[in-house]
Amino acid sequence: MRATVMHAAGDVRIEKVPDPTIIESTNALVRVTRACICGSDLWPYRSMARSDRGQPMGHEAIGVIEAVGADVRNVKRGDVVVMPFASSDGTCIFCHEGLPTACVHLGFFGNQGNDGAQAEAIRIPYADGTLYPLSVGQDDALMPSLLTLADVMGTGHHAAVVAKVGPGKDVAIVGDGAVGLRGVIAAKRLGAARNVLLGRHSDRIALAREFGATDIVSERGPEAIERVRQLTGGQGVHAVLECVGLTQAMETAIAITRAGGAIGGVGAPQEAAMPGSQAGFYHNVTVGGGPAPVRAYIPDLLPDILEGRIQPGRVFDRIVDLDGVPGGYRDMNDRKALKVMVRP
Amino acid sequence: MRATVMHAAGDVRIEKVPDPTIIESTNALVRVTRACICGSDLWPYRSMARSDRGQPMGHEAIGVIEAVGADVRNVKRGDVVVMPFASSDGTCIFCHEGLPTACVHLGFFGNQGNDGAQAEAIRIPYADGTLYPLSVGQDDALMPSLLTLADVMGTGHHAAVVAKVGPGKDVAIVGDGAVGLRGVIAAKRLGAARNVLLGRHSDRIALAREFGATDIVSERGPEAIERVRQLTGGQGVHAVLECVGLTQAMETAIAITRAGGAIGGVGAPQEAAMPGSQAGFYHNVTVGGGPAPVRAYIPDLLPDILEGRIQPGRVFDRIVDLDGVPGGYRDMNDRKALKVMVRP
Numbered sequence A, B: 001m002r003a004t005v006m007h008a009a010g011d012v013r014i015e016k017v018p019d020p021t022i023i024e025s026t027n028a029l030v031r032v033t034r035a036c037i038c039g040s041d042l043w044p045y046r047s048m049a050r051s052d053r054g055q056p057m058g059h060e061a062i063g064v065i066e067a068v069g070a071d072v073r074n075v076k077r078g079d080v081v082v083m084p085f086a087s088s089d090g091t092c093i094f095c096h097e098g099l100p101t102a103c104v105h106l107g108f109f110g111n112q113g114n115d116g117a118q119a120e121a122i123r124i125p126y127a128d129g130t131l132y133p134l135s136v137g138q139d140d141a142l143m144p145s146l147l148t149l150a151d152v153m154g155t156g157h158h159a160a161v162v163a164k165v166g167p168g169k170d171v172a173i174v175g176d177g178a179v180g181l182r183g184v185i186a187a188k189r190l191g192a193a194r195n196v197l198l199g200r201h202s203d204r205i206a207l208a209r210e211f212g213a214t215d216i217v218s219e220r221g222p223e224a225i226e227r228v229r230q231l232t233g234g235q236g237v238h239a240v241l242e243c244v245g246l247t248q249a250m251e252t253a254i255a256i257t258r259a260g261g262a263i264g265g266v267g268a269p270q271e272a273a274m275p276g277s278q279a280g281f282y283h284n285v286t287v288g289g290g291p292a293p294v295r296a297y298i299p300d301l302l303p304d305i306l307e308g309r310i311q312p313g314r315v316f317d318r319i320v321d322l323d324g325v326p327g328g329y330r331d332m333n334d335r336k337a338l339k340v341m342v343r344p
Helices: A039-047 A143-150 A152-162 A178-189 A202-211 A221-231 A247-255 A277-283 A294-306 A322-333 B039-047 B143-150 B152-162 B178-189 B202-211 B221-231 B247-255 B277-283 B294-306 B322-333
Strands: A002-008 A011-016 A028-037 A061-068 A080-083 A121-124 A132-134 A170-174 A194-198 A215-217 A237-242 A257-265 A286-288 A318-320 A340-342 B002-008 B011-016 B028-037 B061-068 B080-083 B121-124 B132-134 B170-174 B194-198 B215-217 B237-242 B257-265 B286-288 B318-320 B340-342
Touching (some): A002 A322, A170 A247, B028 B322, B061 B143, B152 B257
Parallel strands (some): A318 A340, B194 B215, B257 B286
Antiparallel strands (some): A002 A011, A028 A061, A286 B286
């Protein structure tokens, strides 16, 4: 089959690779009908050292099950399924607690020997715990939004949950990328009174307003902090969704959090020594977050997508086939595209 | 009157100073009957640059009200009161939300022009919001435990609340100082299943066991982390009370927290760039904490002291009069005393 392999920074290729097969009795094979290029795929795209073997890419998908191992019970051939960015066994204590991204059998697609999703097909470890079957056809018009359940919508929701967004709370979202925009949706969905997006790209801002952002702060650093304080009677917001993962973003997040407030950080830390809650110690600011347990959030978020209350799929602004994937990386990296959907 | 003034590191003096007076109509004057030397008083004791004016010391007290301003309603002359380490107006939005240490009129005793409590008397700003009247006589046998409501018991409790301690949770307390030992009490009180103290002083360990510690870890660094993991089936604890405020302590706290767990940090950060939750990102660890809203916790903790269910006053191992205060600092600094009570 054909799959996306990254060989070095800037060097993404579509290659012929062996077809995936059932190896363990808990595996499933999924024919990928939708995948994405993720903002996090751009980190290796900017920095990866050359590798002969290369790195399979892609960790968000919807597809159709082609085969299952003998011990798979919850999904069957022909099912349309969401594939979250990480595999989990569904049975361990962390899965039961709703944190499948701490599963004792956790695996990240595209890493640790796992297949990538920007491919014609993919082998799924622990299919019962990982895949979520959908009651829609594979060409349903809701596919773009359903695809976001694999990562970005669940990740934005996680930031909002960790930041304790609730009815009447003032909320700020740091970052207007694909996750930040879903953070706006998540904050509105959970009842935010004020829903402030910190971002500076006009097309994204327009979308954020449609998603429910009440205020836009396009300044940076101290000016951004001052502006959020002005908007909130000098106090800052109750909840901040940090959707970037850089030091300045976290510093801003801490500085705009109201005393006693909370930050949900879902931007994977891209610097070694990012500030944490200790920087907000004197204001009793709490900082949490991490890889979002998106599999656990699907039952909560899915009805809102199926019934049209949220439309996180609107963030996709480009659709490519596999041959278009290298160009999709380039355009996302050049900020000519916000989020690219792949139809292998 | 006589009061404690620090002039430089190691230079603590008892001096004659002007008697406090009612300045604002919301003030009260309190004759101090019990005060403490706090672990945090040792920071300037080790580092303060010489000052001609000096720094009034002490921020925890019980006393008797001698006079109140015209607008004071909740306390009256003759009342025995607890004085939390910070003053708060009791009326602002943060006080109403239970976070008086974010009060818009917040003041720290011994700082910002406020009197210190290691003195014969002290002026209290915003007496109605700050002082908590007790229904006991000034010589009640419970005084040592009641005195801890001014800071250390409430601070240990805050760490436990922020760390989300609850019934059946595995808990670790990093630090066997005066706050850490109250953290053991707080964790037990809130239902901790496993109550692990990380500490290495035999007298404190003995006390911790009486307070409910189920396990003692006296190793440090990687060995301590390994030991806690062994105690918890390899997973770490649900909740960590970080009661030190140093980088190594926070690093240990993050490393021993179970995926999805929480850290309540109440050791004021003593280093500029302490690790925060970002260090625990991949385990979805939450880090919070800050100056404890001890005033807000008194109604919750007081009945347990009055009815003898908790005895946080047992941590005091030395009682001095004002003349004994300089020696008390020295002995706490030399670890010859754990926590010194002052009876002016």
